Every structure is written in C-alpha cells, then in structure tokens.
Amino acid sequence: MPIVAVNLWYHVGSKNERTGRTGFAHLFEHLMFEGSEHHNGSFFQPLQQAGALLNGSTNTDRTNYWEVVPTSALELALWMESDRMGYLLPALTPERFETQRDVVLNERRQNYENRPYGMALMALSEALFPPDHPYHWLTIGAADDLRAMQFEDVRAFFRTYYHPANASLALAGDIDSERAFALAEKYFGDIPAGDEPRPVEADASLPREVRIVLEDRVELPRVYMAWHSPAMFAEGDAEADLLADLLANGKTSRLYRTLVYDKRLAVDVSAYQHSRELSSFFLLASTAAPGTSLTEITALIDERIQEVADEGPVDQEMERGLAQAEAHFMYRLQTVGGFGGKSDQLNAYNVFRGNPDFFAGDLERYRAATRESVRNAARTYLAFDRRVLLSIVPRGQAALALPGSEPVAVS
Amino acid sequence: MGVDRSRLPAPGPDPLFRFPQIARHTLRNGLKVRTVEHPGVPVVTIAMQIDGGLGADPTGREGLASMTADMVDEGTGSLSAIDVSDALARIGAEYDVEVGADVTIFTLTTLTRFAGRGAELLSNMLTAPSMHVPDFERIRQLRLDRLRQLKDLPPAVAERAFLRLLYPSHPYGHLAIGNETSLRELTLDEVVRFHEATFLPPRATLVIAGALSHPDLVAIAQDAFETWNGKADGLDAPAAAADVTPQPAPAGRLVMVPREGAAQSELRIGHLSARRDTPDYAPLLVMNAILGGQFVSRINLKLREQKAFTYGVRTGFDWRRGLGPFSVQTSVYTAATAESIADTLQEISALRGERPATPQEMSLAQASLTRGYPRNFETAQQVARSVSQLALFNLPDSYFEEFVPKVNAVTAGEVTRVAQTYLDPARAIALVVGDRKATEQSLDALGLGELQVLPPTG
Numbered sequence: 001m002p003i004v005a006v007n008l009w010y011h012v013g014s015k016n017e018r019t020g021r022t023g024f025a026h027l028f029e030h031l032m033f034e035g036s037e038h039h040n041g042s043f044f045q046p047l048q049q050a051g052a053l054l055n056g057s058t059n060t061d062r063t064n065y066w067e068v069v070p071t072s073a074l075e076l077a078l079w080m081e082s083d084r085m086g087y088l089l090p091a092l093t094p095e096r097f098e099t100q101r102d103v104v105l106n107e108r109r110q111n112y113e114n115r116p117y118g119m120a121l122m123a124l125s126e127a128l129f130p131p132d133h134p135y136h137w138l139t140i141g142a143a144d145d146l147r148a149m150q151f152e153d154v155r156a157f158f159r160t161y162y163h164p165a166n167a168s169l170a171l172a173g174d175i176d177s178e179r180a181f182a183l184a185e186k187y188f189g190d191i192p193a194g195d196e197p198r199p200v201e202a203d204a205s206l207p208r209e210v211r212i213v214l215e216d217r218v219e220l221p222r223v224y225m226a227w228h229s230p231a232m233f234a235e236g237d238a239e240a241d242l243l244a245d246l247l248a249n250g251k252t253s254r255l256y257r258t259l260v261y262d263k264r265l266a267v268d269v270s271a272y273q274h275s276r277e278l279s280s281f282f283l284l285a286s287t288a289a290p291g292t293s294l295t296e297i298t299a300l301i302d303e304r305i306q307e308v309a310d311e312g313p314v315d316q317e318m319e320r321g322l323a324q325a326e327a328h329f330m331y332r333l334q335t336v337g338g339f340g341g342k343s344d345q346l347n348a349y350n351v352f353r354g355n356p357d358f359f360a361g362d363l364e365r366y367r368a369a370t371r372e373s374v375r376n377a378a379r380t381y382l383a384f385d386r387r388v389l390l391s392i393v394p395r396g397q398a399a400l401a402l403p404g405s406e407p408v409a410v411s
Numbered sequence: 412m413g414v415d416r417s418r419l420p421a422p423g424p425d426p427l428f429r430f431p432q433i434a435r436h437t438l439r440n441g442l443k444v445r446t447v448e449h450p451g452v453p454v455v456t457i458a459m460q461i462d463g464g465l466g467a468d469p470t471g472r473e474g475l476a477s478m479t480a481d482m483v484d485e486g487t488g489s490l491s492a493i494d495v496s497d498a499l500a501r502i503g504a505e506y507d508v509e510v511g512a513d514v515t516i517f518t519l520t521t522l523t524r525f526a527g528r529g530a531e532l533l534s535n536m537l538t539a540p541s542m543h544v545p546d547f548e549r550i551r552q553l554r555l556d557r558l559r560q561l562k563d564l565p566p567a568v569a570e571r572a573f574l575r576l577l578y579p580s581h582p583y584g585h586l587a588i589g590n591e592t593s594l595r596e597l598t599l600d601e602v603v604r605f606h607e608a609t610f611l612p613p614r615a616t617l618v619i620a621g622a623l624s625h626p627d628l629v630a631i632a633q634d635a636f637e638t639w640n641g642k643a644d645g646l647d648a649p650a651a652a653a654d655v656t657p658q659p660a661p662a663g664r665l666v667m668v669p670r671e672g673a674a675q676s677e678l679r680i681g682h683l684s685a686r687r688d689t690p691d692y693a694p695l696l697v698m699n700a701i702l703g704g705q706f707v708s709r710i711n712l713k714l715r716e717q718k719a720f721t722y723g724v725r726t727g728f729d730w731r732r733g734l735g736p737f738s739v740q741t742s743v744y745t746a747a748t749a750e751s752i753a754d755t756l757q758e759i760s761a762l763r764g765e766r767p768a769t770p771q772e773m774s775l776a777q778a779s780l781t782r783g784y785p786r787n788f789e790t791a792q793q794v795a796r797s798v799s800q801l802a803l804f805n806l807p808d809s810y811f812e813e814f815v816p817k818v819n820a821v822t823a824g825e826v827t828r829v830a831q832t833y834l835d836p837a838r839a840i841a842l843v844v845g846d847r848k849a850t851e852q853s854l855d856a857l858g859l860g861e862l863q864v865l866p867p868t869g
Contacts, residue, residue: 002426003786038416042716044706049775050422051782070782072423079420087416102719102744109674110722110742116563174426187414219559251496261493264549267556289556320500327503327522334452334790 004173005337006077007066008085009347011168012161014141015060015134015200015278023104023141024149026058028157030100032065036080037087043080050076057339058139061277062351064344068337071174075183082187085167088158094151101146108140113411116218117392120285122410123214124226127388128281133202135278143411163194168350172343173336202278204228206386212408213391213401220267221400222287223294224390225301229282229381232275232352238365239377240273240282242321246313246374247271247304248284252320254304255286265292265300277352282381294391294402305382312375325366329359428785430811431794433801434625438637442612445798446628447620449791453523455621456795457530457631459537460802463609464511465587466652466733470580471596474554474589477510478597479605481550483517484508486541498532505792510587512731513653514803520792523622530619530635537610538639547599555594562867565670565677565742569844572668572865573679576660576840577736582652608648611641616802620794653733657683664840665859669847669867676748676845680755681738682838687730687804693817694825695728695833700776701768701826702726702758703739707775709758710739718754720747732804737834745846749853752843756836763830768823781815 014025033043033056047054050073056065067077112118122138129136169188171180206228230236248255248271259266269286286297313321335341349358391401398407436444468475484499484506485492499506502525507518517537521529561567571586578584589597617636619628660682685695696704703710703726714720724741743751762768768776788794788811801810841859843850854862 001785001789002428003789039419042707045775046419048705048707048779051425051778051784051786053783053786068783068786070422070785071426073782075420076422079414079416082414083416099716099719103715103722106675106719106742106744107722109744113674114565114677114742116560190413217563219563220556250500251493252500257493260553261549264552267553267560287560289552290559316497320497323501323503325503327505330452330454330522331505331520331790334454336789 002071002174003068003336004071004074004171004175005066005068005341005343006074006081007064007170007172007337007343007347008081009168009351010063010161011166011351012063012197013059013061014137014139016161016197017134017137017141019131019136020145021149021153022137022145023139024153024157025063026139026141027101027104027146027149028154029056029058029063030104031092031097031154032056032084032088034096034100035091036084037090038083039080040091043084046076047073047080052077053338055339060135060139064347066337066344074175078183078187082191085162085164085188086191088162089155092154097151097154101149104140105143105146108143108146112140117216117222119214119216119410120224120390120392123212123408124224124283124388124390126410127210127212127390127408128206128226128228129204133204134200135202135204135276160197164188164191165193165196168347170343170346170350170356172341172346200278204279206388209385210388211391211402211405212388213393213398213405214408214410215395215398216392218392218394220287220290221294221391221393222285223298223402224388224392225284226388226390227282227381227383227386229273229280231279232277233365236377236381237273237275237280239369239374240280240381241275241325242318242366242369242374243308243377243382244271244273244282245321245324246317247308249324254308255301258300258304259286259297263300265289266297294400298389298402302384305378309375309378309382312371312378315371318369318371318374322366326363329363425782431620431788431798433798433808434629435808436629436632438612438633440612440637440640442636442639443616443802444629444632445616445618445802446625446632447618447794447798448623448625448628449620449794450622453622454520454791455523455526455529455619455623456518456520456791457526457533458516458518458618458795458799459533460514460516460616460618460799461610462514462614463649464513464515465585466512466582467609467649468582468585468589469649471593472601473585473593474587475597475601475605476515477587477589478550478554478594479602480508480510480515480517482542482547482602482606483536483540485546485550486543487535487539488541490535492546495532495536502528504529512583512735513651513733516799518792518795526621526623526631527634530631534635534639538641540606542599542603542606544599547602551594551597554588555591558588558591558594565673565675565844568668568670569677569679569842572666572844573738573840573842576666576842577681577683578657579660581655581657583657583731583733604647607642608645611643611645612639613645614648616799618795618798618802620791620798622791651732653686653731655733657734660838660840665854665857665861666840666842666863666865667847667854668842668844668865670844671846671848673745673844673846675742676745676843676850677742678748678751679738679740679842680752680839681736682835682840683734684737684833685728686734687732691829691833694821694829696780697773697776697818697821698762698768698826698829699726699728700780701772702762705779709762710755713754713758714741714743714751718747720744720751730804745849748843748845748850749857752841753857756839759834759839760836763827763834768826770823773823773826777819777821780818784815
C-alpha cells in the first residue's frame with residue numbers, strides 16, 4: 001500500500017486552559033488550517049491536490065494533526081506541518097481568527113446545544129471536577145469564553161505550546177525508519193526546540209454522591225452515573241475497560257441483559273472508561289423505556305454493580321473481554337493513519353508513556369487482568385457513595401428525575 | 412540543512428498500486444462468491460449482500476426489510492439471542508448490518524484464526540434465524556422507542572421529511588426504520604415470509620476478504636454456505652424499487668419542520684438527479700467535488716470559511732440502482748438560514764454556466780478523487796465493502812483499475828454539461844428544520860414560494 005501517515009501531536013489540550021478562557025486550545029487548532037508564513041492560504045488545498053486525507057482534533061490532553069498521503073507526497077505533508085509549527089503567526093490575521101471563532105460557535109451549536117442529551121457531559125464534568133480543575137470544562141469551551149477571546153491571546157498560546165519540545169511526530173506506512181528520521185530532521189530540525197511547558201497537575205475526588213437534574217428537549221429520561229477512575233495506562237485502567245465491557249457491551253452484558261433484554265425497562269445502556277492523562281472517569285448511561293422510572297433502572301444497575309463487586313466476573317466474561325480487546329487491537333493496526341490508526345497510537349504511547357514501543361505492553365495489561373483484579377476495580381472505583389448521578393428529563397418534567405436531584409444549568 | 416520554503420515540494424509521480432484481484436465462484440446453490448486476498452494484519456471480513464433493502468418494503472409496511480435484518484442476530488437453532496451475542500463476542504467479532512435502498516448487507520469481521528467459526532455462525536444466523544415472538548416484540552418496541560427519540564434529533568427529522576418530499580409515493584421514500592404506524596402493523600408472520608422470499612442464494616453475493624489465500628477463502632465460503640438452499644423459489648420476491656419511476660415532486664419548494672428555539676437550522680436542499688448506472692458517473696463525481704463534495708469546494712468555502720455560517724457543509728449524490736437524489740446537507744446558525752439557502756442555490760446555478768469550473772478547480776477535484784484512491788483499500792472491511800458495491804451496481808471487476816483514468820479524463824466542458832443536465836436550482840426543494848418565528852420572514856423573501864409547514868415529526 002503506497003501510502004504514508006504523518007501524525008503530529010502537540011501535548012496541549014483544554015487541560016492547559018483556565019477558568020474564563022476555556023475553548024482556546026480547540027479554537028487554536030482551527031487556526032492551524034488557515035495558512036502559515038510560507039504558504040499563506042488554506043492548509044487543505046495543496047494536500048487535497050496531492051490526494052491526502054487530513055484532519056485534526058483536540059481533547060483535554062493533546063491536539064493532533066494528521067495527513068495520510070501517497071508516498072510521493074510525503075515531503076509536501078512534512079513541509080506543510082513544519083511550516084505551521086515554525087511559522088504560523090505571520091499568516092494569522094484578526095479576520096481569520098474571528099471567522100474561526102464563529103465556525104467553532106457553530107460547531108458547538110451543532111454538536112452540543114442542538115443535540116438531544118448534548119449537554120450531559122458538560123453537566124457531568126462540572127459536577128465531577130471542582131471549578132479550578134482543568135477537566136471541569138469541556139474542550140469545546142464555554143460560549144461566553146469563546147466570544148471573549150482576544151486575537152492577542154493566540155500569539156502567547158502558540159509560543160507556549162507549539163514547538164518541537166512539546167510535540168511528537170509519528171510516521172507510519174510505506175517508509176523505512178532511516179528515511180523517516182532523515183526527513184523529520186530535514187523539515188523540523190531547524191525549528192527552535194522551545195521549552196517544555198510545565199506539566200499540569202490537579203487532583204480530584206468526590207467524597208459523596210451528587211444528584212443533579214437537567215431538563216432537555218428529549219422524549220425519554222436518561223440517567224448517567226459517573227465515577228473517578230484510574231488515569232490512562234495506570235493500574236486499574238484496563239480493568240475499568242473490562243468492567244465497562246462486561247456491564248454494558250452487547251446483549252450478553254449484565255446490564256443490557258437485565259434492563260433491555262429481560263425486563264425491557266430501558267431502551268439502551270452503555271458504559272465506558274474515559275481514559276485520560278490526569279485522571280479518568282467511568283461513565284454509565286441508560287435511557288428509560290416509556291413508563292419506566294429512573295429510580296427503577298438505577299436500583300437494578302446498582303444491584304448488578306454490587307454483584308460484580310461482591311463476586312467478580314465469571315471466567316466466561318474474562319475470556320470474552322480479552323478476546324474482544326485482542327481483536328480490536330488488530331483491527332486498529334489495519335490503518336496507518338487517521339484517528340486511532342497506527343501512527344496515532346504510536347504518538348499516544350510516546351506522549352503519555354514516553355515509549356512509542358508499547359503495543360505489546362498495552363495488550364499485556366488486558367492479558368494480566370484477573371477475576372480478582374476486575375472485582376477489586378469494581379469495589380474500589382464504582383462506589384455508590386462517591387459518584388455523580390445525572391438525570392436528563394423532558395422539559396417541564398423535573399419530577400421524573402431521581403429523588404433529591406438538584407437542578408443545574410449549563411449553556 | 413535548510414529547507415527551501417520559497418515553494419512547496421512538488422509531489423512525485425503517483426506510486427504504483429495494485430487494486431484487489433477478485434476471484435469469482437458460484438456455489439452449487441447459486442450463491443455468488445467473491446474472494447480477495449488481503450495480506451498483512453490477520454483479519455478477515457465476510458460480507459453477505461442480499462437483494463432487497465428498504466425499497467423492498469411494501470406500502471404500509473415500511474420497516475419490514477430492516478426489521479427482518481434485525482431478527483438475524485436474535486437467535487438461531489439452539490442458540491438464543493443472548494447466545495448469538497456471546498458467540499460473536501468470543502471471536503472478537505464486529506458484526507454490522509446496513510439496510511440500504513436496494514440491498515441489505517451483513518458484515519462480520521474477525522481474526523483470521525476465527526474465520527471458519529465466524530462464517531459458520533453468520534451462515535446459521537442468516538439462513539436459519541429463530542424468529543421467536545418475544546424477540547420480535549422486543550425489537551419492534553425498541554424501534555418504536557427509537558423513532559420517538561429521533562424526533563429530537565434534527566438530522567434524523569430532516570432525513571425523514573426530505574425523503575418523503577423527494578419520493579412521494581415511491582418505495583425509496585422512507586427511512587429504513589419505517590414509521591410508527593407501519594411498525595405497529597407489522598407481524599412476525601410477515602417478517603418470516605419476507606425472509607423466505609428474499610434470503611435466497613441466487614439473490615445474494617458473498618464477499619470474503621482477508622489474510623488468507625483464495626483457496627482457503629473459498630473453502631470457508633463452501634463449508635459455511637454450500638448447504639443453504641432457501642425455502643422459496645424466489646417467485647414471491649418483492650419488485651425492485653429501482654424499476655419504479657418516481658413521480659415528480661409537488662410544486663411547494665420551501666418546506667419547514669418547526670423546531671422552536673433551535674440553536675441552528677438543519678438544512679437539506681436538492682432534488683432527484685441520477686441513477687448509479689448513468690454514463691456520466693465520473694463527470695458527476697468531479698462536478699460534486701468542485702461544488703461541495705470536499706473541504707476545498709465552492710459551497711464549503713463560502714458558507715464556512717468565508718461567512719462562518721456553519722461548522723461545515725457537504726453536497727453529494729446518494730447513489731442507488733434507481734433514480735437517486737443530489738443534495739446539500741448542513742446545519743447553520745439560525746439567523747443565517749435564508750442567506751445560506753440563497754448562497755447554495757446561487758453556487759449551484761453558477762456552476763451551470765456563469766462561473767464554470769476553472770482549470771485549477773478541475774485539477775484539484777480530479778487529483779483529490781484519484782491520488783488518494785488506494786487509501787480506500789487499507790482494511791479487509793473496506794475491501795469487502797468495495798467489492799460488494801461492484802455486485803450492488805453490476806460493475807465489472809476491472810472497475811477499480813478503470814476508476815482513476817476515467818476520472819482524469821473528465822473535461823471542464825463535461826462538468827458544465829452534467830451540472831446543466833443533472834442539477835436544477837429551480838427544481839430543488841429546500842427543507843429547514845429550525846425555528847419558524849426566527850426564520851419565516853427572511854425565508855419568505857427568498858422568493859421560493861409559500862412556506863409549507865410540516866408537523867414536528869417531519
């Protein structure tokens with residue numbers, strides 16, 4: 001396959017923002033596509049002309065940029081990436097900044113405000129993390145913060161975070177290491193390294209159960225449960241993944257089987273370990289079937305969780321979880337680029353582990369999990385008295401929320 | 412060593428790429444089998460494509476094909492729905508069903524070492540589903556609940572209403588899931604009969620792509636599917652939707668599904684345009700890329716990069732065996748609703764004559780369609796799906812090899828001609844799912860006629 005993936009991570013995300021200035025890292029990502037000093041125009045144009053697929057994304061912990069190009073266009077992609085790393089600011093104008101700010105406000109409307117249950121993560125993050133914790137806000141940022149941003153802030157942000165000392169480049173596909181390193185040197189070698197930004201440190205814990213309710217334009221009420229859980233790659237992170245799987249992945253999972261299949265009290269249930277750099281959260285959600293109360297669903301969910309915490313998974317669940325983890329590792333290795341392909345994975349290991357060669361070690365975390373370690377994870381992390389319970393109910397029907405829920409407002 | 416930043420490095424000649432070599436077989440029962448060797452990662456994808464998608468739903472039974480497809484993983488033989496789910500998970504399978512306009516495709520991806528087990532399981536699921544009453548009732552209720560939830564999802568509301576506007580009284584004119592009335596009317600007996608009439612070897616194409624040799628892949632197909640005979644002679648099979656001529660859309664061109672207080676307006680603009688077997692397929696692709704099919708395209712640059720009305724806008728053809736739509740899809744800031752529609756129609760109009768494709772636009776569109784083409788064959792799943800498309804649209808096995816030269820041969824004159832022939836702003840329906848009060852006045856001023864208001868469900 002004559003293609004190469006270029007994947008560049010900057011170790012900056014919304015965790016590097018502060019209260020009142022949220023959404024900046026992501027807005028900045030947009031500006032990276034608007035031109036740089038030596039190519040003062042659309043970043044997309046020359047790369048599309050060369051047959052590239054390209055994109056970028058920002059999350060709490062990192063910003064990534066990638067191109068998948070025919071091997072013949074590799075140098076073009078490296079030239080473009082290095083030009084915006086080394087020479088972005090001369091091309092930035094207040095007009096480009098204003099336009100992308102409005103584009104981002106539209107992104108926010110489309111993906112959050114105008115979408116059913118779209119504000120759930122916002123409410124959960126605010127309840128789970130204290131106001132000064134960098135996971136208190138979502139990467140998309142607050143609309144008012146986005147509107148208040150100044151063009152001047154862009155320069156400082158670029159100088160602090162966008163340079164080689166805070167970046168990681170991965171190439172994957174039809175290329176050998178020698179040529180890859182030589183080309184990286186050629187295109188990026190002249191850019192001053194800069195300083196490594198100070199690592200962000202923040203602790204968060206939840207000493208009690210928090211119950212909140214949000215009214216939304218939805219037909220069916222949904223309950224969300226969120227717990228603090230081990231950081232990405234930390235001890236217990238893989239177990240939390242396996243827990244999510246055995247609780248809510250597929251018809252055989254304990255919660256789907258009880259709530260949706262046997263009792264038909266819910267229309268869906270999901271669980272996911274959101275692994276992140278500073279700390280993770282474990283999120284469980286279930287939508288009530290018409291006529292069912294969230295109280296009823298919640299009681300059953302708690303029963304099933306308690307069972308796992310008491311007895312641990314059965315062998316069959318462990319085998320199934322491992323089979324799926326192994327298969328999905330292989331599926332991801334099929335693509336060299338894009339979100340989650342080989343090159344993106346290399347960067348994740350390099351940035352968060354300091355070791356790109358962690359494929360085997362990563363899988364080993366799942367192989368090493370035992371019934372006992374998964375049971376311990378359930379006991380330790382999924383405690384009923386240390387979680388956020390969010391009810392999302394149809395507008396005007398706050399009474400459908402779990403009892404004792406405090407109304408919250410997010411916008 | 413410094414880099415010359417005075418100009419961009421010019422890409423070299425396109426690297427050589429060998430497209431998948433497809434081997435054809437027909438099993439004794441008439442099942443068409445296509446195998447593709449896809450070495451590398453030890454993964455196999457098995458795709459079964461069966462004639463009869465949502466277009467095969469009888470009037471009043473919209474959702475039948477999709478409901479039938481959904482019953483496939485609800486138990487087979489001695490396995491309950493739970494057992495099937497467990498068996499899939501034990502081989503780490505990714506199982507997926509897509510009910511299209513003309514066909515339904517079942518895809519199972521697994522590790523090479525489980526390929527035989529996966530094929531056997533898929534075969535049992537497809538050919539001998541249990542079709543138990545409680546499973547049927549549960550699935551139907553979940554679908555009714557889903558329909559209820561979709562009322563709050565603007566893109567889904569827009570899709571549903573737009574299809575009905577494009578295809579009044581045509582078998583393509585609904586979502587695969589059907590509607591509240593039709594789902595309530597459906598019986599398990601109808602599902603069983605639909606399964607018997609459509610799940611037949613001669614109506615199906617099996618594609619297996621993966622890190623095995625052709626003989627191994629064929630053996631997997633034979634072992635799993637050779638004894639499948641089906642229960643009917645195919646005479647009860649539904650008529651092909653592609654053969655039904657769509658009625659012209661009614662005169663009302665400006666349509667709204669009100670959504671009070673909506674933060675944005677979800678827009679669909681378009682009309683029926685082309686069949687997949689049109690000889691103008693390649694020029695239409697190039698034309699679409701220039702107009703709105705990619706990031707650097709006229710409509711996206713205008714609505715997003717110039718005016719910041721939206722996070723993004725795309726245009727495209729929804730290819731079907733029968734006549735399919737060309738449409739513009741986007742979600743725009745409420746205050747920009749009318750202007751976005753006007754700009755879009757103006758861009759369509761301009762490409763038909765007053766501002767024809769420039770040489771730069773032609774070169775960009777052609778290069779972006781052809782130079783990245785090999786990328787579409789990276790995973791076993793992509794390969795299996797692509798080869799299934801050949802069967803769906805009756806395309807030759809040489810199709811992939813011919814794609815690049817055909818697209819590169821398109822001229823600017825042809826782009827203008829197909830824009831004139833296949834696009835017509837005067838015929839376009841503009842559908843808005845958004846706040847009526849905030850947009851009505853400016854929509855009236857567009858001069859597209861009286862605003863037709865649909866119920867909130869679309």
